[in-house]
Amino acid sequence: MTAAATAVRERTRRAPHDRGRPVLSRFRLPWRLVGYGAVLGLGLLYLLPFALQLVTGFKTDPDAAAHPLSLLPTTPTTAAYQRLFGLSQAADGVPFLRWLGNSALIAVLVTAGRVLFDSMAGYALARLRFRGRSVLFGFVLAVMAVPGVALLIPKFLVLNTFGLFDTYTGMILPLMVDAAGIFIMKQFFESVPREVEEAARVDGAGVFRIFWSVVLPMARPALITLTILSFQGSWNEFTHFLVSTQSGQYETLTTGLARFVSGGLGGGTQYPLKLAAALLSTLPVAALFFCFQRYFVSGANAGAVKE
Amino acid sequence: MGTRTAFAALATCAALLVTTGCSSSFGSDKEPEQDKAAKQKLTVLIATSGDAETQAVKAAAAGYAKESGNTVSVEVAKDMNQQLAQAFAGHKPPDVFYVNSDQFANYAKGGSLYPYGDRISDADDFSQQLRTSFSYDGKLVCLPKDTSTLGLAINTDLWKKAGLTEKDYPKTWEELRTVAGKLTKNGVTGLVTSDEYQRLGVFMKQAGGWLTDADQKKMTADTVENAKGLSFVQSLLKSGSMKFAKQVDTSWGGEALGKGKAAMTIEGNWLEGGMKLDYPDVKYAIAPLPAGPAGQGTLAFSNCWGVAADSAHRDAGVDLVKYLTSAKQQLAFADAFGVMPSRTSALTSYAEKRPTAKAWVDGSAHAQGPVTIAGFDKVLSQFNTELQSLRTADPKKILADLQRNGEQAIAKGH
């Protein structure tokens, strides 16, 4: 710190500022308009794909092919949605409701498992003293560094060996604990002042009681972040389901859609159907996102600060 | 100290689970226990070309279920190869399924297919080259589901506009070169086809070559004949009277033909269904492919009906296949989605019913079956990748690469 900066800091301390005010003056009006135009364009670049996706779901196949950019379907139809929800005859190969059910079941179970096990492990690593703790934490850090895509064949081998291939257990169990979640919870528990636990201990509470009734309730924000991250993660999970299942009955929104899009081009391109399915599969996470955006934000930052 | 305890604990856990778990899922040596129940539940996995095929197979399966009392559920695969490979490795395969010729040898070599050929009394009715393609170690493993061959599809309106008549349908390579040149004008290309050996291979065949010898034991890619075939294609490409489908913004020859961007294309029986669906108003005719220096030649394609070695319902599965490959059923499939019967007896009645498909039917007499060698999938896809630049590349180098890659794959398989 230079002397000048220290002096400035002294001055600012004496005269506290309104933090909302900008440091530099505003741009001049023409520049401001250009700026707003550019920002608007940039925003459109992020929104337009979703808008087109939404609209195309209501188009017919030829319409979607002929007017890919128009934001109004020339002949609006809900055929794609009817087919997805099994209301029309030709629903073969796209058992959307089954995909949805599988995705929902797995996301709920995995989220529940992760929240419980990650916070237990995080608490133990942050607070409990036991042999091998530092090694275990090193283990968690090491596991965080292992890329999922390098484990495609390895995971298949293990599931196959245990007879878990193509079962719900095989889809869910390996996702029940994730290292990043443990890391987030450990960081959080370390920031909780010890006094609370000490007080509970004085009252004679056991380890589990302290964890369950004292510490966990305090961890609400971290738990919400973890819940949301886990739900999002398991809902969007693809590679694990790809190598842990084979039959149609275990297809989730991700594996079902991916196989549908990449493989079966038999009946033409069917973009309205594909885009409608893709849209519906993003909706739950999108809804969560708009309700709990700040937890997503803290999740993104927590995930980034790994050290 | 702490480190050691932790590792010991981890290792014990892992070791325990390995020893208890290993016995469970691997172990293909044992014969799977057969279901002895009177009513059996069969699952069928198919890769479909569209709703028509799905419906036809489902109807046929329902017919069998009614006749036999077994229940059959038909499932449509979205990515057949990956789903089957995983199912085999996971020992949870469907009972009956389509087997793509590209993958046939891989599955047969791995012992995933139950070889039921010796249980088919009238197997001779299926054409010789298809039976060879679906044999492994000299044994017929599975029955060809249907077949298709390549012919020269001609847009008759464009043909007339260029002042040509039916008599001008090319019989030789030189005639093909001449008409292709005449037809190429005003945004129309004389001949458009896909940039893959599954189409361009006809010229290798017509020149007297092919990728492998008849028994599929040796690579014969790097030969003068094959080079002659590819050089002919190259000369057409250079003259501009032939283009690949992608170069004219289409995904396959049928689309180019339908959109009027191509006057001729090389396609198989599936063209009929595609044209009916997408371009019902375009008129076209199917002529035999022109003959090369070594006479006529075309390629045949097929899938077979596989029965899983791991199936608990092998007998019922074979029973179902017999039903599905009966002459009557094959003709029903032919009506529904255009494929040709793989039984010679049924093929005759097919030809009578469809004079327009004569060239395709006649093609089976001099057709080359698909290459079915284990581990050849990537060799062939690499060959296709190199064919994409055939216009400028050296055909000899492409063939030399293919020869080398193929020899390595064959060596690895033994």
Place this chain on the structure above:
Amino acid sequence: MPIRTMRVSGAPRSTGSPGAPDSAPGETGTPAKARARRAGLRGEGTWGWLFVSPMVLVLGLFMVLPILMALWVSLLHWDGQSNPFSGQADFAGLDNYRSLLTQDGLDRTLFATSLRNNLYYVLLTVPLQTLLALGLALIVNQRLLRGRGALRTTFFFPSVTSSIAVSTVFLFLFQGSGAVNSMLSWIGVKGPNWFADSRGVLSLVLGGLGIVDPERPTGMLADHSTMGLSWFEWLSGPSVAMCTLILLAVWTTSGTFMLIFLAALQNIPRELEESAAMEGVNRRQMLRYVTLPALRPVLFLVLTLGLISTWQVFDQVYVMGQGAPGNTTLTPAFLSYSAGFDNADFGQGAAIAFILLALILVLTVLQRWALRERGARTGRNR
């Protein structure tokens, strides 16, 4: 329990240092620390292991064990049928690795192709996504911009959606006659047939300038080759099809990285900016001399995170081409998958997975090491 009460009353660990980690057991500490260690509840060790046991079990079984098993399988010729842990499996030693790295043949050509593709993917994606994320963060950080919250939401939203769903949308947008090409036609550009175009972008540019003939490369570039690919093929750049994957990656990841930058921007001491403003700097100088230097550690973090994640691209490849056209979207991750599941060569697939794993682990170790160095240095400065 005298010691514990003493701890509470004496409060040696007050709220002043909430984040301080506990001393690890087995570490020699001061007598006070040693006493504190003994102060735990009865059976705390047991509880500790009980609490971490689900983690140990799941991560051990589904992360560590798979790696060990795959290591074994990568030494076999295994077609996925027999039991790889019995004597029947065909032990091949390092054959799988040899055919990928040293032995001239198709396997090595494909592996080299996938490495080349992914290398270009990394080289383009990482700088682009970092720059874009930085730009977005600077925009959203403008205190006078209206609708900042909505913009932040908009930019971040693609990051939370499923990669499969977003890839589907991009497939639609980039069709030959799709939305992107219609837009390009407004400004008189005839867009390529994105997913069918296997030509390398660099070779197209050089060809356009007349420096090389992309269809008939000659000279040194065509005559030399490394790992079975000619130098020309190595240098021809990402294919047009690969560019769509790059665009997709930039589009979806920029939001997450924007948030990381944004958090860092908001952590810049306001006093610093104000003092600079008082010295009369303009915006560009402020960015150059105040903001960017303050962002440097985060910039490094974002770059390395990007570097690590771009080597893992798989989902998009699976949906958008599976290697086609002409193997130009093939990546090592997808090649590993397809070697195992398409070609029933699990040994080869496992070997590719291991090489990829090693590559990514090296990158991660480098990142952590560098971040730690940095952290130590800034720690001293403070």
